[in-house]
Amino acid sequence: MNELLAKYPKEIKAILAKYPPEFKRSAVMPLLHLAQGDPGYITPQAMQDIADICGISITEVGSIVGFYTLYYDKPLGRYHIQVCTDMPCALRGADKFLKELCERLGVKVGEPTADGLFVIEEVMCLAACHRAPMFQVHGDGDLVYHEHQTVDTALAVLDAVRQKAAVEKEAKA
Amino acid sequence: MSEFILLRHRDIPDLDQLKVYLKNGGFEAWKKVVTSMEPVELIQLAKDSGLRGRGGAGFPTGMKWSFVPNNLWPHYVVANADESEPGTFKDREIMESNPFQFLEGLMIASYAVQAQNSYAYLRGEFWQIGLKLNQKIAELEKAGFLGDNLFGTQYSLRLHVHMGAGAYICGEETALLESIEGKLGQPRLRPPFPAVAGLYASPTVINNVETLTNLPPIVQNGATWFREHGTEKSPGVKIFSLSGCVNNPGNYELPLGAPFRKLIYELGGGIPEGRTIKAIMAAGASSALIPATEAALDTPMDYESVANLGASLGSASVIILDESVSMSWLAQKTTHFFKHESCGKCTPCREGTYWMAHILDRIEDGGASAKDVDLLFTVARQMQNKCLCALGEFSTMPVVSSLEKFRRDFLARVDGQTR
Amino acid sequence: MPKMVTLTIDNHPVTVPQGTVVVDAAKKIGVDIPVFCYHPKMEPVGMCRLCLVEIGRPMVDRATGQPLMNEDGTPKVQFGPKLETGCTTPVSEGMVVHTQTDGVTAARKDILEFLLTSHPLDCPICDKGGECPLQNLTMRHGPGNSRFLFDEKQHLGKNIPLGELIYLDRERCIQCARCVRFQSDVVDDPVIGFYNRGRKLEIMSNSNPGFDSIFSGNTTDICPVGALTTADFRFGARPWELKSAASICTHCPVGCNLTINVRREAKSGGDVAIKRIMPRQNESVNEIWICDKGRMAYHYAESKERLTSPLVRKGADLQPVSWDEALDLAAEKIRSAGQLVTLAGGRLSNEDLFNLAQVTQKVNGRALLHTHMAGGDLVARYGLPEGSDLGALGKGDAILVIASDLHQEAPVWWLRLKQAAKRGAELIVLNPRETRLDKFAGHVVRYPYGQEVETLSVFLPGAQVPEALQAVVSAFQAAENAVVFYGSEGLGLDGSQAVAQTAAALVFSRGKTGQPNNGLVAVWPNGNTQGAWDMGFKPSADLASAVRTADVLWAAAVDPASDDPALAEAVDGARFVIVQELFLSETARRADIVFPAQSFAEREGTVTSGELRVQRYYPAIRPDANTRPDFAISAQIGLRLGLKLEAHLSSLALLRAVEKVPTYAGLSYQRLAEVTEQWPIFGRKDMYYGGTGYANSQGLGVKLALAADGINPHAAKESAGMPPAAVNGLVLVPVTRLFDRGATVMPSTLLHQRLADKVLQLHPRTAEKLGLNADSDVLVAANNWTVEARIQLDENVPVGVALVPRSTGFPVTAPLAAAVTSRVAVPEVYGGLRS
Numbered sequence A: 001m002n003e004l005l006a007k008y009p010k011e012i013k014a015i016l017a018k019y020p021p022e023f024k025r026s027a028v029m030p031l032l033h034l035a036q037g038d039p040g041y042i043t044p045q046a047m048q049d050i051a052d053i054c055g056i057s058i059t060e061v062g063s064i065v066g067f068y069t070l071y072y073d074k075p076l077g078r079y080h081i082q083v084c085t086d087m088p089c090a091l092r093g094a095d096k097f098l099k100e101l102c103e104r105l106g107v108k109v110g111e112p113t114a115d116g117l118f119v120i121e122e123v124m125c126l127a128a129c130h131r132a133p134m135f136q137v138h139g140d141g142d143l144v145y146h147e148h149q150t151v152d153t154a155l156a157v158l159d160a161v162r163q164k165a166a167v168e169k170e171a172k173a
Numbered sequence B: 001m002s003e004f005i006l007l008r009h010r011d012i013p014d015l016d017q018l019k020v021y022l023k024n025g026g027f028e029a030w031k032k033v034v035t036s037m038e039p040v041e042l043i044q045l046a047k048d049s050g051l052r053g054r055g056g057a058g059f060p061t062g063m064k065w066s067f068v069p070n071n072l073w074p075h076y077v078v079a080n081a082d083e084s085e086p087g088t089f090k091d092r093e094i095m096e097s098n099p100f101q102f103l104e105g106l107m108i109a110s111y112a113v114q115a116q117n118s119y120a121y122l123r124g125e126f127w128q129i130g131l132k133l134n135q136k137i138a139e140l141e142k143a144g145f146l147g148d149n150l151f152g153t154q155y156s157l158r159l160h161v162h163m164g165a166g167a168y169i170c171g172e173e174t175a176l177l178e179s180i181e182g183k184l185g186q187p188r189l190r191p192p193f194p195a196v197a198g199l200y201a202s203p204t205v206i207n208n209v210e211t212l213t214n215l216p217p218i219v220q221n222g223a224t225w226f227r228e229h230g231t232e233k234s235p236g237v238k239i240f241s242l243s244g245c246v247n248n249p250g251n252y253e254l255p256l257g258a259p260f261r262k263l264i265y266e267l268g269g270g271i272p273e274g275r276t277i278k279a280i281m282a283a284g285a286s287s288a289l290i291p292a293t294e295a296a297l298d299t300p301m302d303y304e305s306v307a308n309l310g311a312s313l314g315s316a317s318v319i320i321l322d323e324s325v326s327m328s329w330l331a332q333k334t335t336h337f338f339k340h341e342s343c344g345k346c347t348p349c350r351e352g353t354y355w356m357a358h359i360l361d362r363i364e365d366g367g368a369s370a371k372d373v374d375l376l377f378t379v380a381r382q383m384q385n386k387c388l389c390a391l392g393e394f395s396t397m398p399v400v401s402s403l404e405k406f407r408r409d410f411l412a413r414v415d416g417q418t419r
Numbered sequence C: 001m002p003k004m005v006t007l008t009i010d011n012h013p014v015t016v017p018q019g020t021v022v023v024d025a026a027k028k029i030g031v032d033i034p035v036f037c038y039h040p041k042m043e044p045v046g047m048c049r050l051c052l053v054e055i056g057r058p059m060v061d062r063a064t065g066q067p068l069m070n071e072d073g074t075p076k077v078q079f080g081p082k083l084e085t086g087c088t089t090p091v092s093e094g095m096v097v098h099t100q101t102d103g104v105t106a107a108r109k110d111i112l113e114f115l116l117t118s119h120p121l122d123c124p125i126c127d128k129g130g131e132c133p134l135q136n137l138t139m140r141h142g143p144g145n146s147r148f149l150f151d152e153k154q155h156l157g158k159n160i161p162l163g164e165l166i167y168l169d170r171e172r173c174i175q176c177a178r179c180v181r182f183q184s185d186v187v188d189d190p191v192i193g194f195y196n197r198g199r200k201l202e203i204m205s206n207s208n209p210g211f212d213s214i215f216s217g218n219t220t221d222i223c224p225v226g227a228l229t230t231a232d233f234r235f236g237a238r239p240w241e242l243k244s245a246a247s248i249c250t251h252c253p254v255g256c257n258l259t260i261n262v263r264r265e266a267k268s269g270g271d272v273a274i275k276r277i278m279p280r281q282n283e284s285v286n287e288i289w290i291c292d293k294g295r296m297a298y299h300y301a302e303s304k305e306r307l308t309s310p311l312v313r314k315g316a317d318l319q320p321v322s323w324d325e326a327l328d329l330a331a332e333k334i335r336s337a338g339q340l341v342t343l344a345g346g347r348l349s350n351e352d353l354f355n356l357a358q359v360t361q362k363v364n365g366r367a368l369l370h371t372h373m374a375g376g377d378l379v380a381r382y383g384l385p386e387g388s389d390l391g392a393l394g395k396g397d398a399i400l401v402i403a404s405d406l407h408q409e410a411p412v413w414w415l416r417l418k419q420a421a422k423r424g425a426e427l428i429v430l431n432p433r434e435t436r437l438d439k440f441a442g443h444v445v446r447y448p449y450g451q452e453v454e455t456l457s458v459f460l461p462g463a464q465v466p467e468a469l470q471a472v473v474s475a476f477q478a479a480e481n482a483v484v485f486y487g488s489e490g491l492g493l494d495g496s497q498a499v500a501q502t503a504a505a506l507v508f509s510r511g512k513t514g515q516p517n518n519g520l521v522a523v524w525p526n527g528n529t530q531g532a533w534d535m536g537f538k539p540s541a542d543l544a545s546a547v548r549t550a551d552v553l554w555a556a557a558v559d560p561a562s563d564d565p566a567l568a569e570a571v572d573g574a575r576f577v578i579v580q581e582l583f584l585s586e587t588a589r590r591a592d593i594v595f596p597a598q599s600f601a602e603r604e605g606t607v608t609s610g611e612l613r614v615q616r617y618y619p620a621i622r623p624d625a626n627t628r629p630d631f632a633i634s635a636q637i638g639l640r641l642g643l644k645l646e647a648h649l650s651s652l653a654l655l656r657a658v659e660k661v662p663t664y665a666g667l668s669y670q671r672l673a674e675v676t677e678q679w680p681i682f683g684r685k686d687m688y689y690g691g692t693g694y695a696n697s698q699g700l701g702v703k704l705a706l707a708a709d710g711i712n713p714h715a716a717k718e719s720a721g722m723p724p725a726a727v728n729g730l731v732l733v734p735v736t737r738l739f740d741r742g743a744t745v746m747p748s749t750l751l752h753q754r755l756a757d758k759v760l761q762l763h764p765r766t767a768e769k770l771g772l773n774a775d776s777d778v779l780v781a782a783n784n785w786t787v788e789a790r791i792q793l794d795e796n797v798p799v800g801v802a803l804v805p806r807s808t809g810f811p812v813t814a815p816l817a818a819a820v821t822s823r824v825a826v827p828e829v830y831g832g833l834r835s
């Protein structure tokens, strides 16, 4: 049983249609993006499902997951708060921004917040050097930029995300 | 009308709406090539215009297209929208705000080599842009600009967006192709070149987003018009991504050959808080540092002139460094970037970036001696000319040039001083 | 013939085929360009950058296209601004290569220094120490000391099991990807890969079981450092303590060339013990690869359970006696026997089989081969003759495989056919279910079990060809050369006889018998089944009654009693039973005399491969003083019967066989030991290049002449067919698995997780019809036996049959109707056979 296929039949069909039928392997990256959306990381089951769809081995899928930084094979925070601290952003105060943000949240880089909702990460250049400090929120199958940030605006962004998550949880329950 | 050629959205509100784009001459070039031009004519036009690739290497676009052999099919065109060089954010603005001009360019390039399926490879972080492009492509299919038998001709074309997932190396064209093929983003050996054996081993043209965005106006206005901008060898306009220690960072569209001074002071508003400029990186993190002498500031920003300064224009990501910046800190930052992004395929890059990062960490932490500064220099030098692709080479640029030109910054660190 | 190109390397001219890379061209004239990532059996990748050399090319006048000349009349050569990788650069006419300049030496040193920054340098405790390319190349080309701070070294996991067979030391890995590329490109098992990137790259496996490949051991040979080691050899010995003996794998009919590494050990009382088995190069047989069965299933030779004394039945018990007593008794019984039945197995050497056959003939006994597969006489006539090489098949040639799962039955043949298909050969696979060969085949034909002859006959000239098969039939018929492999997938003796006949007729019909690369190949169940046929053994259609009615049953290297309860009964029925064995097998337990024989590792001998190549193996370890090789045992019995047989030297025993078996004419141990130069150059001096496998200095073997007796083969009229299934029953179809549960595999405990299971493999629909589900336990009953087994569902199995792996305890040699009932539903009294 291919759980992924059962869950997203339409989406998977559309993804496969983008590539020549004899090169199904090309679908591995879009399928990983798709599979990651819901649990927030790539489960071993999803890896096997993707391997089956693409006609490659589960090791080859795992290898792709390991190579690219936007794929996660472990659950670690529902939202990845990824602050760019690369050189151009750092020239505009990104390092200080990150430090203060962590202090205010009471976490270290790479550690999830107590509610398991956020994990703060340092990332390389996101093509937003002119709008530093900035970060992206990666989670729920979406990725959103937040630019020209201060620690206060950033905390407000996280609050909004937290509220959205709470509302969804209620709706689910 | 707009005074811009590429950043036309700055003058024309809602240019990202198909209606608006069409009202402003959109897809006229597209219709013209499909209904009235032979592919060879189009290739000749690109050659005549002198358009050079905006992705970094500045390779003549028309010539690149002409390498595609007509006895091997199918052909593909891939738009390189990986834009991951630190300090580069121009393709993003184009795709966000003037997406149709980019797509029209990609379509024109596809027609030039008769590709029937073309891809846009976006870095994974451009997720929102990816969603937007998909929507725009759907609109174009609906409007009959994409699909089968376009304008009643034999020619059919489809565009697809492929999202990366966080890897600078995938901007390197062969790594990019590997990535579309569902493999690790590691560069291939060359030859064969992509023009002969690219995506799925088929002839493939890879062009930067900005390069492609130049095509609709070139088709509409002709090669001579294009050459009215820029210099003899570097015709046209270029988007300069200005960042770092400058008052007004952002994208600026200027003719190639405009001097640094104009970009930094006239448009960029100069250096904050009255500090003095120290150095310029013209090609993002991959730059050799240009000490900001008066002569350097007066240098025209075109491929040849910047090369004469011992640097390169690259994708024109101009990062400004002022007197407050220690070059040993800078080298540490860029080296960590390259270490993080090294794909690991070849030894000198994988091990060299790792080693340099360790030495630089030690220098920055104050735990190093002058001997370590020498060692850093030899390690960087011993990487050079040995790597499989340009990434490893790039990583040595800021290190070697900062050691050559700002060695005192490193020595200050090992003497126990702070920034 | 490819175009030849002449270039100069370090001032030596060399001429090589176009397309050769610089490193290989240099190797041909003895110039070593060090490499790590390059391997002569794989596509170049140019990753490690160790092979950087200076390369110059003749300059050409742009305008005229003419070469530019120096004043002295020599061509002007232009060198690039950078060094180039010799492993990825193809040669070109007039190229000039420098491998010893200051620039090149410095670059090598630089690359080695880079690699060593991350390497733990734990050579004193590393299994590879002593045969490590990194260690050796560092000594020759590396930096004297490290400028990298030791405390900045990255520390990573050591002793990580990638699976139970292969261990990884992450610190030692130099990311050359040889292992990854071997697994994906050479053997199509992409079960290991890189995780992460940059300096964090590490080898991992996500498969279940880990590193799930039957070729995994080869990665430990080609890994240029001590990162990959087999669980079998890890911490076993230091390479320099090892001595080597050439050998041949006897597990399957490929006949892979081996080197057995041994060491003198206290554990074995100061005697030499086997430490590991390595591949030995034979480009016409196994190239430089072996499968994991060949590499790891040798422990039976050193098993504590081995027989160490002749035994004679005294009363109820078998008691140790002297050799003379046992031999005298055996001779006496054989002399006076009304009917001697000699039953031999395909594990024995040609010498063993010849001597057994001679004695049998002398008393007009029957020489029977214990096998489920027929056709050795046909292979002897229509097999692959001298000059054939699977490695030479390519464009314009056809290879047809019927009724065989080659990946499991003869892994290295699978590999070679896959490569032939890559080179352009038409690979045609005919099998009732999907096998690992299908993927590489140009044509795959499915037929129902029991329709082999009908399917194959379509390829015969003049046959009615159904529309759907026209393409494949004409592809076969148009081929310049054609090789036909047949196996025993779902076939017993009758079935395989019919297939063999039809396949022989097909080969014959092409009129190319005796021409290189044309012929019939049998995928035999044992390493020397062909030799047994050649020496005069034949299978019996009714083995049970032959055994039961024997006055004397003389069984060598076979265990009929454990294969089938009917045969066990038959053995009990025989008047007197003599057994030559390694272990006290079920048959041996029932015997009156048991002779302790010697394994292939303790003696000399020759075996004949399915490709009709006779190859010689050498003694590696000392035998137990009280055991004797099979040929000696039978000779000593023969001598007592007045026969002149060689009882001491295996080489002389072969010479006697050669006199009597025409196709073996001219063979001798000297000839079998001959070698000619092979490419790629391989072995101890070139470990950095090809790996730690062994060069072949002990013999490439000799191809047999084809038997010529003027009888033309006739295709069988029909297949043996399938028995009708009973109501609520199934037809059991025997199939072969690589890791079987035979006596030569079981003592290698390391392989136990990979052994074939005692399962009925069914299509889900078949199971549903019988009311069974996955993993249910069932009782399977046929004839007069009942076996407990588990159900395994597999969509690849044709509906209506159940696959049963041979050797797992089902007494099924040919398709057999059986009743299958869910275990819960069945009362206790049925009991099980053996588990």
Ligand SMILES: Cc1cc2nc3c(=O)[nH]c(=O)nc-3n(C[C@H](O)[C@H](O)[C@H](O)COP(=O)(O)O)c2cc1C
Pocket (backbone or CB within 6 Å): B052, B053, B054, B055, B056, B057, B058, B059, B061, B080, B081, B082, B083, B084, B085, B168, B169, B170, B171, B172, B173, B174, B206, B207, B208, B209, B211, B212, B389, B390, B391
């Ligand atoms: C490490 C590396 C990263 C690169 N990144 C990009 C990139 O993000 N975008 C891009 O257009 N070109 C990038 N390039 C250049 C491409 O390889 C290629 O030359 C370019 O896309 C060709 O398009 P053009 O001729 O239109 O410039 C990169 C090259 C290297 C070596």
Ligand code: SF4
Pocket (backbone or CB within 6 Å): C172, C173, C174, C175, C176, C177, C178, C179, C180, C203, C222, C223, C224, C225, C227, C228
């Ligand atoms: S484990 Fe060995 S063969 Fe595999 S990449 Fe590492 S060094 Fe190379």
Ligand code: FES
Pocket (backbone or CB within 6 Å): C034, C035, C036, C037, C038, C045, C046, C047, C048, C049, C050, C051, C052, C085, C086, C087, C088
């Ligand atoms: S790069 Fe040539 S051997 Fe590794």
